[in-house]
Amino acid sequence: MVDIFYPLQWIADKLTYEVFGIMPATHLAASVNFIIYDVLKIFVLLSVMIFAVSYIRTYITPEKTRKVLGGKTGLHYHLIASLIGAVSPFCSCSSVPLFIGFVEAGIPLGVTFSFLITSPLVNEAAVAVLWATIGLKATVIYVVSGIVLGVLGGYVIGVLKLERYVEDFVYKIKVGKQTNEQESLTIKERTDLAIESVKDIMGRVWIYVIIGVTIGGIFHGYAPEGILEKYAGKDNLLAVPIAVLIGIPLYSNVMGMIPIVESLIGKGLPIGTSLAFLMSVTAVSLPEMIILKKVLKKELIAIFVLIVTLSIIFTGYLFNILL
Template identity: 50%
Template sequence: MEILHWMNDQLLKMEWLNVLVARLVEDVFGMDLDQRIGGSVHFFIYDVIKIFILLSVLIFIISYIQSYFPPERTRKILSQFKGVKANTFSALLGTVTPFCSCSSIPIFIGFTKAGLPIGVTFSFLISSPLVDLASVILLASIFNWTVALLYVVVGLILAVIGGTLISRLKLEKYVESFVFRNGMLSDEQSELTRKERVSFAFEQVWEIIQRVWIYILIGVGIGAAIHNWIPENVIEALLGKDHWYSVPLAALIGIPMYADIFGTLPIAEALVAKGVGIGTALAFMMGVTALSLPSLIMLKKVVKPKLLGVFFTIVTIGIVITGFGFNFWQSLII
């Protein structure tokens, strides 16, 4: 167990980096970590470096694995399953695709074009931005493995239930007709060599870093501000875990924003440090990633208002239930 704790602290939480950045801020910058400016600079530098290191390594590994599953092969695999099994497999597939909600929508369209049931494609659409392997590792590095694994389980359950309900409601007619007219996904690609897979993985790392770096910097900056500048009583009055409205309010606050899950994690970390319930912080994070306004606008172009409303309602209810659940059991998981 000792070796596991050491690996978690040094490889995931990167305590060695925390110490190095503290020395940099104190000895080189001449700042006091107990002061607001020094504490903010330390929080910002440490979190940015840690997130970029973990993100790069994890995206490389995930992308290398993903190179074995091009869209057409994935469609063929999914088409072999029916009912809840298909929704479950689709939700699991979403966990190995490191996409934000807007990036997931073109794949959702492609799967729908290819003839997969819309409930199955919605399970993918829910899980892809909400849960991925990289975010699980980052959650563990910020909180602990219990929180990270429970978050995965809850996210997958939400994706499976959401997709299953949409299937049962027979809402295919509320998908815009052009989605079905544009043909199938591309043909099966030729088998890649190991060198090509490595090259693909590096390309994915670079592409995703280019797409999310600004959101990470903004998220860490907001987290640093919350952590060191906003008084705890202000946060407590607005989002304190004893307030019944804190969870739905946090989810609604997140919807107008657009950020990748990696940019919302530092904010969630800072909120919990200020006394906000972990369920409330996760509800905010899930609202940003699964129900961001830009992604809803994009989705509205491919589905009609009734289906969009059903999707929004199911996911919102799932997020609120998740938030209350995590707050209720917080003393046992943190």
């Protein structure tokens, strides 16, 4: 099979051994080579993936989302919401206006949560970096799991009828009519928007990528082989829930966390345990819960965290069995 990233590995080798003059088969060489290669590979895949998804996103307007999901119930609408979440830009700071907009549009609470759960877990940037670091198979399983978590988590919240735990003022807000200017864009305009999206996202995440890869590279070069497998391997049944509980209070950009997770996997931490840790940092981070407290009562936040945490732990065990 042809390694499409071979040119990047050639550049990394050239810089490490010839330009920097670092002796091969040393801890320093392993770290530096890892850092150069991963940064190049992540930046390439990130740019391509952001462009592709951003172009597709120009066809998904807020008004279309309202028409498709507004007032609808049923498991397939949770799936649609999760799929929309997977191709939508999302961060903690946008969770409140997104939530209000969905509720105001008449989208059921459970369907709204399917979107909110999947959106931070699965996005073009995370997919690109995961693909670059842990491979296509594990990335596909991660994406499918993120969407399934969104569907099931939102469905359970919908079945429990928890609307009473949404702050009263949310139902009284009118966010205004959305326009459909995106529908009349030309191919060139859509391309220009996609390019701007690449510049914008890359401009915001490149430093996190470099920091994360550097930390991962140091661990990759200097940590003893198998040290994590010894203490947190598949035989340790508590490793997955412990990893999830450690991840929940953390606040970190997912772009910086993925290279670190890659390095943990390389040193023997099972993929399921590693990805469960990553998902907990991304999906149920403490900062996002604090922000959502503005529109949700503590009972709903507690139920949301419990459902997603248990789902992630189950997914971690499943990954460890499958991978």
